[in-house]
Amino acid sequence: MKVSFFGVMPHRELPDDFEKKYKSVWVDPPFHELADPARVGQFYNWTLDEYAHAAKAGFDGVCLNEHHQNAYGFMPGPNLMASALARETNQLNTAIVMLGSTLTTNFPLRIAEEYAMIDAISGGRIVAGMPPGSSMDANQAYGVPPIETRERSAEAHDLILRAWAAKKPFAFNGKYTKLPKVNIWPRPIQKQPPVWIPGAGSASTWEYVARNQHCYCFVSFFGRKMAQNVLDGYWASNDKLGLDRNPYRAGFNQVCVVGETDESCERENAKHIEYFYRRSMHVPEHYWALPGYQDYPSLEKAVRSGVAAKVSEKLAQFKTYKYKDFVNEEMIIAGGPETVRDRLIDLAKRLRIGNLMLVMQLGSMPPELTKKSIDLFTSKVLPHLRGVWGDEWENHWWPERCRAKPSVKNVERANA
Amino acid sequence: MNAVTRHERTLSLWGKQIKPRVLFGGNGPPLIFLHGAGGLLWDDFLDALARKYTVYAPEFPGTSPGEYDAIKVLDDWHDLVVYYSELIDELGIKDATLVGHSFGGMIAAEIAAASPRSIAKLVLLSPLGLWRDDAPIPPWLSMNAAEMAEVFFYDQDVAKRFMLTPEAIATQPDLVLAATWALACAGKFTWPIPDRGLRDRLHRISAPTLLVWGDKDKLVSPVYAYGAIKTSSFRRSTQPISRPVLRTRGYRSFLRPATH
Numbered sequence: 105m106k107v108s109f110f111g112v113m114p115h116r117e118l119p120d121d122f123e124k125k126y127k128s129v130w131v132d133p134p135f136h137e138l139a140d141p142a143r144v145g146q147f148y149n150w151t152l153d154e155y156a157h158a159a160k161a162g163f164d165g166v167c168l169n170e171h172h173q174n175a176y177g178f179m180p181g182p183n184l185m186a187s188a189l190a191r192e193t194n195q196l197n198t199a200i201v202m203l204g205s206t207l208t209t210n211f212p213l214r215i216a217e218e219y220a221m222i223d224a225i226s227g228g229r230i231v232a233g234m235p236p237g238s239s240m241d242a243n244q245a246y247g248v249p250p251i252e253t254r255e256r257s258a259e260a261h262d263l264i265l266r267a268w269a270a271k272k273p274f275a276f277n278g279k280y281t282k283l284p285k286v287n288i289w290p291r292p293i294q295k296q297p298p299v300w301i302p303g304a305g306s307a308s309t310w311e312y313v314a315r316n317q318h319c320y321c322f323v324s325f326f327g328r329k330m331a332q333n334v335l336d337g338y339w340a341s342n343d344k345l346g347l348d349r350n351p352y353r354a355g356f357n358q359v360c361v362v363g364e365t366d367e368s369c370e371r372e373n374a375k376h377i378e379y380f381y382r383r384s385m386h387v388p389e390h391y392w393a394l395p396g397y398q399d400y401p402s403l404e405k406a407v408r409s410g411v412a413a414k415v416s417e418k419l420a421q422f423k424t425y426k427y428k429d430f431v432n433e434e435m436i437i438a439g440g441p442e443t444v445r446d447r448l449i450d451l452a453k454r455l456r457i458g459n460l461m462l463v464m465q466l467g468s469m470p471p472e473l474t475k476k477s478i479d480l481f482t483s484k485v486l487p488h489l490r491g492v493w494g495d496e497w498e499n500h501w502w503p504e505r506c507r508a509k510p511s512v513k514n515v516e517r518a519n520a
Numbered sequence: 521m522n523a524v525t526r527h528e529r530t531l532s533l534w535g536k537q538i539k540p541r542v543l544f545g546g547n548g549p550p551l552i553f554l555h556g557a558g559g560l561l562w563d564d565f566l567d568a569l570a571r572k573y574t575v576y577a578p579e580f581p582g583t584s585p586g587e588y589d590a591i592k593v594l595d596d597w598h599d600l601v602v603y604y605s606e607l608i609d610e611l612g613i614k615d616a617t618l619v620g621h622s623f624g625g626m627i628a629a630e631i632a633a634a635s636p637r638s639i640a641k642l643v644l645l646s647p648l649g650l651w652r653d654d655a656p657i658p659p660w661l662s663m664n665a666a667e668m669a670e671v672f673f674y675d676q677d678v679a680k681r682f683m684l685t686p687e688a689i690a691t692q693p694d695l696v697l698a699a700t701w702a703l704a705c706a707g708k709f710t711w712p713i714p715d716r717g718l719r720d721r722l723h724r725i726s727a728p729t730l731l732v733w734g735d736k737d738k739l740v741s742p743v744y745a746y747g748a749i750k751t752s753s754f755r756r757s758t759q760p761i762s763r764p765v766l767r768t769r770g771y772r773s774f775l776r777p778a779t780h
Contacts, residue, residue, distance in 0.1 A: 131662075243661075243662075243711070243712075244659075244662055244712075247711070247712035247713075249707050249708050249709075249711040249712075250661070250704060250707055250711065251591065251704045251705065251707055251708045252708065255592075279595060388664065389664070390662075390663075390664045391662070394661050394662055394707070394711075395661060395700045395701070395703040395704035395707060396661075396701075396703070396704030396705070396707050396708070400588035400589070400701060403697065403700060403701070404697055407689060407693045407696055407697055408693055410690070412689055413689050413690055416686075416689070
């Protein structure tokens, strides 16, 4: 298994009455009331430090994403962060997992160019995630008509892959981008960087990922229970299409913190976990998908199957959760190293995922505590995870030079 | 008063790619009604019009049953305007009286500007389509049902009859789906700012035009009505334009069929 560190670059000092006083953490929060530009500069540097620390401590990858106009995690330019990290990790074999530049909020050719630059600076270590962008980002912050989100993403995806591969300049006559002569400089070092596509359970995305032989990622903060249906659906869809069950075809994002023991973990992290779900995730329910963001079949499925109502119930529920509830509901995986190890192995096997992303800095969690959790994880948990899938499968969705197979010892440890 | 007998017919347009349902009924000269962003609802208002007119109410592309993908084939605003011209031709209506409400008003005004000779009379009920920085139109697509009710309705008791409750997702899934998708389809041409340049084409409208507005309208402020009348483009139009009629009084006399 490949495991990446994920930090979202949050506002770490929102006021105690934030969720009562303000409508939303996304789109609407007034910057000048809630933040100080110089302090925010420190947050960025803390975040970069934590990423670098995670890479040096032994994570297989560092994972970055793009979000706009919010205090949940404001990395509007993940490529800027990635560029700094690519340079800083040049002596390591860490993958730079971009999950990534959002296809609808950037000029597509710019993504092709910047990803190629990151691949160049890192010596061929980029994973080229291609998310459409959340509804808050794409539709509200960047004004993309919701119903065009998918179509724009698909077109940008095609243009980027073609721009990387083309031997000669070509004209591109898309609906949203028209170019007379595409001939980008530089090109990625990797022949084609691996592509990951985040999805939220739409059958059309499963099929799209399969058709293009990409990796499907379910990026969620709600844990295994809410993910099981989605990943089960993905694997069933792949079976129907005749694809193998290589677990590296799938990725999942899990909130995770590690302490010396279950008790000390709770003592040190409870308030940060609760801060995250109450304040950093304080988003009006309807913001998650403006009408049209989901295609009609997905909308219909969500409404008629009762999933939409269930999600709605869950979103309302977790606002009152305490740390223990998040743990018991499997929304977070937290505790001493043994607890975290067992639960992550269980999660990986049940969802059948080979690429695991762990959100280990979130909300108000300070740098020292984050680094402590990282160190405990990489020294006491990670060695047991590497061999979860044995050596039966090749991770085609990981940069080739970072792909070394797990040692026999690690395989034995994971299966012990 | 009794409701008018309503019929429906499905057209085949845009190279058979769009098959909109058209509700129609009533007696008298033809009147085409273009509904707003929330979808078509044949209500008392259309019944009232149908007593003097044969009312044709086409559903916006993508909002007819089973036709959700039809919206995909209209790429842009130009496509949409040409599409409506095709629809009016297919209905076989010449010298149409065109009535458009809100988003439908934005389309109706555009049709009247694009083909002025095809429209005999134009009625715009608090239409979208223009933009003023001093009266920005709230981004309704990013609102929940309660927030929408607040801007769509003056009388919140009336709103309760029309707006879906959070429980509707379980009790009325069909209505939730239809309403959500209607907003999604209209959003293609109204999000993020419902302005596709109509201001520059208003001068081409030559049909006698009636503006009907609620003076408490919170979605499209009535300042748009006064503004539209003051613009030189409207004054240049070949027919005099009516004064804005606030609180929706007055449309009946204007719409009285001509006695020629």
